[in-house]
Structures are given as C-alpha cells and as structure tokens.
Amino acid sequence: MRQYRSDKVPANPAETITRAIIERLEAGVRPWRQPWAGGPVSRPLRVCGTPYRGANVIWLWMAAQARGFASPTWMTYHQAQLLGGQVRKGERGTLAIFYKSYTKEVENPGTGEREDEARRVLKSFTVFNVDQIDRLPERFLPVTMPLPELNERDGALDAWFAAVPARLRHGGGEAYYMPSTDEITMPEIAAFRSRDHYRATLAHEMAHWTGHASRLDRTLGNRFGSDAYAMEELVAELTAAMIGAELGLPVDHLDDHASYLASWLKVLKTDSRAILTAAAKAEEASAFLLASQARGQAQEAERLAA
Structure with missing residues (x-):
C-alpha cells in the first residue's frame, strides 16, 4: 500500500500553476529564481539526469523553494521503487506537466469528408523530490561542489x-x-x-x-x-x-x-x-x-x- 499523500490531480494543471505564480508575484517573490545554494546551480532534473524544460522548470523551482528541498532531482513513485527507494510516509507529491499528442477524426466543413486532425492536450503526473525518498543509490545523495x-x-x-x-x-x-x-x-x-x-x-x-x-x-x-x-x-x-x-x-x-x-x-x-x-x-x-x-x-x- 502506498505510504505517501498525493494531492488530487487537477483538472486544469495550467490554472493550478498560474494561480500559484500569481500568489508569489503578488507577494513580491519571483518564483523562477532557483532556490538552493551550496552546490552547483541546476535546472530541475529528471531521474535520468536530463533537465526538465519549459514551465516545469519554474514550477519545480517553486516547489523546492516552498518546501526546502536541496536536491534538483525529481522522480515518480514507481521510478523510486525501481531504484530500490521508498517515498517516506506522509510525503506529498508535486505535479509535473507534459503534452500528449493524439489524432481525432473530424469532418472537413468544406468537403464534408472525414479526416484526421492532430491535437495536443496538457496532462500532469506526480513526482517526488529526492529529499522525500529513502534508500536511493548513493549517486542521488547531494554533493556540495566548491x-x-x-x-x-x-x-x-x-x-x-x-x-x-x-x-x-x-x-x-x-x-x-x-x-x-x-x-x-x-x-x-x-x-x-x-x-x-x-x-x-x-x-x-x-x-x-x-x-x-x-x-x-x-x-x-x-x-x-x-x-x-x-x-x-x-x-x-x-x-x-x-x-x-x-x-x-x-x-x-x-x-x-x-x-x-x-x-x-x-x-x-x-x-x-x-x-x-x-x-x-x-x-x-x-x-x-x-x-x-x-x-x-x-x-x-x-x-x-x-
């Protein structure tokens, strides 16, 4: 049985992110300023070491800053399990976003014929910071670089x-x-x-x-x-x-x-x-x-x- 708390996946992740950024800006805080010190500055990283892109960069910086995480690395619950790790009991996940591409058959108003139309929809999934996970391999431990x-x-x-x-x-x-x-x-x-x-x-x-x-x-x-x-x-x-x-x-x-x-x-x-x-x-x-x-x-x- 999973031992972490995960907020309900929002119906509109774009609105969730925007509301949080608005709240920070109204408080005079620029949420895109990455939060951690004492090590190399980094974009948020996936479990494989590749950096997140786009709005995920800002959003995960915000989450790290708000919750005091020192590590730039994030992974899903399943990815942590595959590495032998365990998300600590009571830890809450953070959403990350991606676009899912699909095709939909629509009617061409000019010809009346059915044809495929390429579309994209914004989706979200839950990730955890390395600081929330026990028993991960040593390579995920924070390293202070002079x-x-x-x-x-x-x-x-x-x-x-x-x-x-x-x-x-x-x-x-x-x-x-x-x-x-x-x-x-x-x-x-x-x-x-x-x-x-x-x-x-x-x-x-x-x-x-x-x-x-x-x-x-x-x-x-x-x-x-x-x-x-x-x-x-x-x-x-x-x-x-x-x-x-x-x-x-x-x-x-x-x-x-x-x-x-x-x-x-x-x-x-x-x-x-x-x-x-x-x-x-x-x-x-x-x-x-x-x-x-x-x-x-x-x-x-x-x-x-x-």
Whole structure:
C-alpha cells in the first residue's frame, strides 16, 4: 500500500500553476529564481539526469523553494521503487506537466469528408523530490561542489558571453536592446553591484536579442495585444534565469523588474496559459543562446588555429 499523500490531480494543471505564480508575484517573490545554494546551480532534473524544460522548470523551482528541498532531482513513485527507494510516509507529491499528442477524426466543413486532425492536450503526473525518498543509490545523495577560483570562474564566464555573436556596446546608464539597430547597450561593468549582476542583466538583454526577425522572430502581439511588451519582458527574465542555471550564476543577481509586476499579473490573470507560452519561448531563447555561444566558440578556435 502506498505510504505517501498525493494531492488530487487537477483538472486544469495550467490554472493550478498560474494561480500559484500569481500568489508569489503578488507577494513580491519571483518564483523562477532557483532556490538552493551550496552546490552547483541546476535546472530541475529528471531521474535520468536530463533537465526538465519549459514551465516545469519554474514550477519545480517553486516547489523546492516552498518546501526546502536541496536536491534538483525529481522522480515518480514507481521510478523510486525501481531504484530500490521508498517515498517516506506522509510525503506529498508535486505535479509535473507534459503534452500528449493524439489524432481525432473530424469532418472537413468544406468537403464534408472525414479526416484526421492532430491535437495536443496538457496532462500532469506526480513526482517526488529526492529529499522525500529513502534508500536511493548513493549517486542521488547531494554533493556540495566548491566554486572555482574567482579569476578562473570570471574568465570562463567572460569567454562564454563574448562568444555570443551579439553586437554589444558600453556606455550610458541603462541596459537595453534596440531592435532597429540589432544592438545591445550596457552600462560599464563598474556601474553594477557585481560582475555577476552585470552578467545576469546581459543575459536578459541577450534574450531580447534572440527575438529579432533574423533569429527566432518572436512575435507575441497577435495573442497578447497591448500586453505583448510585458510578455516579452517576462520571456527575457525567464531566459536569464535559465541561462543563470546553466552557468552557475548566483540566485540573487537577477534584477528586480518591479515596473513589470502589474503587467505580468494582468496577463496571467487573463490567460491561464500565458506562463506556459512565456516559458516555452524562454526555453527556445536559452537554447538559441547556448547554441550561438557554442558556434562562436568553435569559430574562434578555428581562427586561432589557422
């Protein structure tokens, strides 16, 4: 007999996630700031070690933060059993989401013929954090990793950002991306509280850079109308959080875009799937930046070897 408590699977998981995010935002908390310290920063991980994507990243960060979990790894009850583990008595599961694709036969209104139509439906399942499970193999035990020496780390991070082929200039007192010139403007590094604060802000502006028509061609206006600007800022902030998780940037160096809170709340309260859209767009943007950086690094290596 199962010895854990699992909340009833919600009929609409998108609404469940959105309500929780709205509650955090109204309390002044950005739920996409990953919660744990003392180890390498990470996206939430599946039992096989691959990272979760999209809205699951934000949602599982929120769950870990709210319940004090130190491990980034999550698994189902059955997966824990297969590993010889046991979810502790009284532990409550957390939902995770996925899209299930299927086909449905519908009538074509033009021809009257029956044809298959591809559809997707949002589903959810229950997962548990490693911190809730006993008797797992040692590889799931938390490992505290020391940060590399400051100069070594700074050099690696500076090289990472330099390899992204975005046009960047320094000057003035504001950070922004200008689509008309396809250029990022940043204040000098000395104007920031720390180099990591500078990097997190640059990641935010690089996220905007990915949306240019020559890259991801990100358009949100058709769906969100006058709220598209706030949605783009939300996409950029989520992208910066995801890039920060990849690079190990500290959790408290994402800027407080307080002026956007009201706009984000308005959009989320109007459309329960808006956060899913923003998270998916941020996933695309972070993947594009990672790929662009890798290409730029390879090209620089080829140039030096020539």
